[in-house]
Amino acid sequence: MIEIEDFSITFGSGKNQIRAVRNFKLSVAEGESYGLVGESGSGKSTVLRAMVGINSHWDGTIRVAGEALTHKRSVESRKHMQMVFQDPYGSLHPRRTLDDTLSEPLVIHGLENREERILKILKEVGLGPEFRFRYPHQLSGGQRQRVAIARALILEPRVILLDEPTSALDVSVQAEILNLLSALRKAHGLTYIMVSHDLAVVGHLCSRIAVMNRGEIVEEITEDQMRSGEVTHAYTKQLWTASQGYDRAALETFQEFA
Amino acid sequence: MTMNKMKLTGFETSSPGDAPLISVRDLHVRFATPKGQVHAVRGVGFDLGKERLGIVGESGSGKSQTGRALLRLTAGNGSIEASRMMFDGKDLMQASAKTMRSIRGSRISMIMQDPKYSLNPVLTVGKQIAESCRRHENVSRAEARRRALAMLETVRIREPEKVYSLYPHQVSGGMGQRIMIAMMLITNPQVMIADEPTSALDVTVQMQVLSLLDDMVRERGMGLVLISHDLNLVSSFCDRVLVMYGGRIMESLDAKNLDQAQHPYTRGLLNCLPRLDGKHDDLPVLRRDPAWLTEGDEVREGGAT
Numbered sequence: 001m002i003e004i005e006d007f008s009i010t011f012g013s014g015k016n017q018i019r020a021v022r023n024f025k026l027s028v029a030e031g032e033s034y035g036l037v038g039e040s041g042s043g044k045s046t047v048l049r050a051m052v053g054i055n056s057h058w059d060g061t062i063r064v065a066g067e068a069l070t071h072k073r074s075v076e077s078r079k080h081m082q083m084v085f086q087d088p089y090g091s092l093h094p095r096r097t098l099d100d101t102l103s104e105p106l107v108i109h110g111l112e113n114r115e116e117r118i119l120k121i122l123k124e125v126g127l128g129p130e131f132r133f134r135y136p137h138q139l140s141g142g143q144r145q146r147v148a149i150a151r152a153l154i155l156e157p158r159v160i161l162l163d164e165p166t167s168a169l170d171v172s173v174q175a176e177i178l179n180l181l182s183a184l185r186k187a188h189g190l191t192y193i194m195v196s197h198d199l200a201v202v203g204h205l206c207s208r209i210a211v212m213n214r215g216e217i218v219e220e221i222t223e224d225q226m227r228s229g230e231v232t233h234a235y236t237k238q239l240w241t242a243s244q245g246y247d248r249a250a251l252e253t254f255q256e257f258a
Numbered sequence: 259m260t261m262n263k264m265k266l267t268g269f270e271t272s273s274p275g276d277a278p279l280i281s282v283r284d285l286h287v288r289f290a291t292p293k294g295q296v297h298a299v300r301g302v303g304f305d306l307g308k309e310r311l312g313i314v315g316e317s318g319s320g321k322s323q324t325g326r327a328l329l330r331l332t333a334g335n336g337s338i339e340a341s342r343m344m345f346d347g348k349d350l351m352q353a354s355a356k357t358m359r360s361i362r363g364s365r366i367s368m369i370m371q372d373p374k375y376s377l378n379p380v381l382t383v384g385k386q387i388a389e390s391c392r393r394h395e396n397v398s399r400a401e402a403r404r405r406a407l408a409m410l411e412t413v414r415i416r417e418p419e420k421v422y423s424l425y426p427h428q429v430s431g432g433m434g435q436r437i438m439i440a441m442m443l444i445t446n447p448q449v450m451i452a453d454e455p456t457s458a459l460d461v462t463v464q465m466q467v468l469s470l471l472d473d474m475v476r477e478r479g480m481g482l483v484l485i486s487h488d489l490n491l492v493s494s495f496c497d498r499v500l501v502m503y504g505g506r507i508m509e510s511l512d513a514k515n516l517d518q519a520q521h522p523y524t525r526g527l528l529n530c531l532p533r534l535d536g537k538h539d540d541l542p543v544l545r546r547d548p549a550w551l552t553e554g555d556e557v558r559e560g561g562a563t
Contacts, residue, residue: 039462040460179543200531243461245494246495
């Protein structure tokens with residue numbers, strides 16, 4: 001479904017040049033759920049932003065369903081890949097009702113039956129029709145994130161890119177959103193690429209996981225390896241150990257990976 | 259449910275021999291808002307010894323307001339009420355604004371969540387650390403600078419001289435949080451209140467910051483209140499955990515016994531965490547029981563003196 005090869009992203013030039021992503025490659029099958037984990041600055045979100053077309057300064061090839069993406073994206077090519085952002089408090093327009101927010105992608109892509117589509121999608125993400133004319137400030141964080149998911153899903157895309165979709169939410173709400181995401185994937189046969197710093201969340205939703213550090217993939221692991229902790233690369237091992245909770249003895253063995 | 263008063267309010271300390279550093283009983287924090295009164299903290303009580311006490315809860319549970327009330331940092335529209343709020347023999351409820359200023363930052367310090375917003379953007383970090391020292395103690399500029407540099411070294415910053423002259427926007431999140439800790443520790447406080455000190459940080463950096471706080475508790479005999487939403491973190495780091503919900507303490511338990519928690523809220527929170535060793539099935543969703551918001555009232559009323 002998605003193939004990325006020889007992919008790199010560079011910001012700035014001369015001595016201020018930052019190579020945010022290097023030697024990146026990725027292959028995700030249709031209906032698969034793929035995870036990208038890493039610490040801040042590892043380039044994981046940058047990859048997603050390039051794929052969805054927010055950042056057009058990338059080199060290499062991205063193929064979605066066999067078709068190579070161009071740097072200047074056509075409206076139609078954007079329809080099949082939608083993104084859910086990290087912070088539902090920042091990603092919804094505060095002065096637009098949910099109806100406005102959800103109609104906008106439909107207007108852009110010229111889709112008909114707007115009312116029907118909006119009511120259907122609200123129901124699918126677990127919000128009733130009574131929410132349709134509310135503003136974001138009238139909703140809780142979990143409800144807002146449901147709206148963000150609805151906005152991505154309303155175009156019936158085949159790929160959804162999730163950028164830390166639960167990190168701004170309480171754990172009880174996180175569980176609800178993760179359940180919603182896995183139910184939607186089953187129902188629509190969606191392909192997910194999820195970025196997170198939380199190994200447990202990625203391990204829960206994804207079957208294959210790439211671990212990134214300083215713009216490069218250091219290791220690709222399976223969900224079973226994630227559960228057992230049988231990883232080969234020292235960086236992955238360290239990240240896994242740190243995710244187990246506070247451990248003074250383990251901390252002594254930590255090192256910097258440049 | 260057989261939950262006695264002791265268990266509900268968490269009065270027991272880990273080291274019963276010592277007098278507690280902080281002792282709070284029946285703390286209430288209320289806010290007057292245009293939409294009516296918000297009762298954020300409802301009758302919280304605990305004792306803090308020379309230990310690591312964790313307060314966990316979801317957003318809106320009143321955990322941060324509990325921490326802020328101790329330093330009287332509650333917002334202007336809030337009112338604090340408590341039958342007892344003692345720190346080292348002083349009654350904080352009766353303390354004047356001047357006394358509070360001398361305690362705040364010097365004997366009880368607080369680390370805020372996000373170093374980006376809590377550091378002054380137009381002063382170098384070194385100056386800010388030195389200022390904290392000069393504000394509370396009568397020391398010369400040069401002495402304050404020397405101590406600030408020593409403190410930066412204590413929080414494991416490799417080139418203290420270089421970092422001293424950096425501005426907050428030039429440092430990373432992890433380093434910013436270490437700078438905050440240095441600023442708060444330079445006055446050698448007896449109690450540190452850390453409000454989500456690591457939730458903006460990467461896991462490995464988080465470990466390093468926690469180990470610093472751990473050293474301070476072990477080596478200086480400091481009391482630490484760690485406020486967090488992260489149950490795993492608190493259970494692995496703290497000695498004792500208070501679980502808050504709706505402004506009340508649901509349960510108080512030893513951190514190592516967290517997996518044996520009795521209260522349905524604590525159990526629900528633990529269950530809905532995705533686990534590294536878990537399966538892909540749906541996560542159990544927390545069901546909230548309105549009775550949690552009233553239970554214990556009759557116990558407290560019955561046991562009132």
